[in-house]
Amino acid sequence: MEHHVYVAMFGALPDQPTGLAVSVLRRAQAFATKGITTEILVDTFTPDYDGHANRLRALGRLSDLTIVRSMYNDLAGQPQYGSSTLYVSPLGGDGWEYVQDDKRSEAWRGRENGTYRHFVWMRGEQVHFIDHMHNNQRVRREWHDVAGRVCKIELMNSENKPELIRYLDRGGFCYLEELMDSVTGKLRGIVLNQVEGTSLFFRTKVDLFRHWMQHHVLNGDASPTIISEYGLRRTALEALERENNARVIYTVHNNHFPSPYTYGEVRADMRDFFDHMHKYTDVIVLTEEQRIDIWKQYGHLESVQVIPHHMPKSTGVGPRDEKKVVVLGRFHDMKGQLDVVRAFPAVLKTVPEAKLEFYGRGPDEEKIRAEIVSLGLEKSARVVGFTNDSYQVFSEAAVSVVASDYEGFCLSLAESMASGCVPVSYDVKYGPRALIRNGVDGLLVEHGNLRELADAMTYLLNNDDRRKQMARSAMEVLSTLSESRFLDDWMQVLEDKIVKGRATQGDEVVPSEDHITESVHAG
Known part of the structure; x- marks a missing residue:
């Protein structure tokens, strides 16, 4: 059994994590219960990286078996700053x-x-x-x-x-x-x-990443296991596989189709990864629907496995406002917050005491605020901002809304259900239909149909008994997405107990060191 895994992170690891960062941290916490050390490798430059890492540990988001490393700190040959580091302002003084x-x-x-x-x-x-x-x-x-x-x-x-x-x-x-x-x-x-x-x-940052991994991270580790989030840096990882007898497990966290995000051609930024699908030993997706779509396009590959996220038990304590609707997620056009604002006046016609709150951060915050004002909803709707406690937000609300154009899984949807907050969601790829039993523990509505979106919110706010029954059913997601199930699935992969078929055709990786040129400074 593998007792140490490396996680090639996509993006930063902030002290107020969302989405991918939350899933990576939760996985590391779960792995720790099995005695597995997780080394999270961050190759995105963040000037205050050290502060984020220290605060994550202080908040209990990093277990004793979770290590976080920065490529830039390693290349600079410097350790992480301590939590008591003295700050000296660089701003000018006199004058x-x-x-x-x-x-x-x-x-x-x-x-x-x-x-x-x-x-x-x-x-x-x-x-x-x-x-x-x-x-x-x-x-x-x-x-x-x-x-x-x-x-x-x-x-x-x-x-x-x-x-x-x-x-x-x-x-x-x-x-x-x-x-x-x-x-x-x-x-x-x-x-x-x-x-x-x-x-x-x-020549590229991918080549630099390969150098960092080879000479600073792995550094002689025999047969390491590397989990690559989002399947990026394929060429570097294939070289590391060859040079270190490494095992690379690729994870896919998002819809791989471009707008309108339905079945078709693969997104340009993910095309290289999917074009080499037959070469991989392990690919983890979050929903069965996405696996089937991959099979339809690339053939039946046993290397593609489904492991949904797991949900810790809700820590929210309420009290629940039976007329409150909440939307939690990044403030971005693809998350559909403006659709919810535009649908809400129809809800207020039937449920005038209804309230709408938005939690998150992102580039579209001012657009959401402006749309609330434009529709005269200031007394009923508001943007609250970022929250570190999604469970508490959902425990205080009756209904949540997911109006995204697409998802990879949608952690906030599962968190809402775990908290007994009944979800209304656009029926998009991927996640909503894997989590919601329509009419049993939530409601699925047609993407972009504002009338249906408004009617679904109105129905739940107007029918307390039915909504409470659905809320009890929604909390069953805690057993469906339990940590024990999650760990069983991952142990099957890490212990390589799944018999996989992998095609051998396609481009081969040719050993090469021509991505590096050594020179000597003059002077």
Whole structure:
């Protein structure tokens, strides 16, 4: 049995996690109960990464058997900052004046002796980045870590595009450089500088990831198991398989079809991964429907397994407002919050005391607020903002709504059901129809049908006895998505007890080291 797994993370690992980050953290917690160590590998640059990791551990989101590593810390050869790290503000002192923007509270403008020189973006009480200005033109952007030190510098050209990006260690040494095309803004190459004066050149970030994995993470580990979230960095992972006798388990967390997100061609950003589907030993999807769609397109591959997320028992304590509807998720057009706002006036005609609350964060927040005002719903609807406790939100509401264009599984839908908050959901790929027994523990409605969406909310708010019966049925999801079932499924995969068929045709991985060029600094 495998006692250590590496997780190649997609994106950052914030201290207020959502979606993929939540599922990765919950999986690691579950694995820990079986004595399995999970090493979460973050290759996305986050200037305050150390603070996020420390807060996750302080909040109990990281068990003693969960390790979090940053590619950038490893390449810089520096440990993670401790939780008691002293912060020193990088803002100017005497002669400087900083004024907060009247619309964006995070934005400040700094003037030195009356001359505009700094545009500052804050995260809480700490500086996130500073744009250095000259004659009202941004010449460079400096990113700051949790100690206030500069950790990344973007040098701008006359078109306000980065032409060179430098990453600095805590001593100010530039350990990594990204060379940018000044016209297109695309990456031309990456230089990893060594303290002894040599450097390595990489064509892509995937090549850099491979180097980090090979020389810093695996570092001689025999036959490691790597879980790759979203199936990215395929070429690097295939090389790591070959060079380390590694086993790579790919996970798919999202709908793989483009708009309108129904069966058809594969999304452009996922096409390379799916084009090589026959080569993989293990692919984990979240719903049976997605597996069947893959089989229809690529043939019957036993390597494709279904392991849904698991749901911890709800910790929400109420009290439940029998007229409250909640929507929880990223504020983004594909999540359909505007559809819910536009459907709600019809609900109020029959249930005038109904309330609608939105929880989340994202680029469409102001659009949602504006639509509430435009429809005159200020007394009935509001945007609350981000919550760290989705279970508490759902335990206080009668109905939840998922109006997404697509989902991979929809954790918030399962959390709503686990909390006894009856869901109304668009019947989209994937997840809603795998979780909801229509009319038994929730209601499925046609995607984009605002009248049906309004009628479903109205029905549940107007029929307390029926809704309460459905709420009891919804909580049965806790047994369907239990941790024991989840672990049994994953143990089958990790212990390789599933007999899998894998086609051997297709492109072969050719051993090569030409992704790296070694050179010596002159001078």
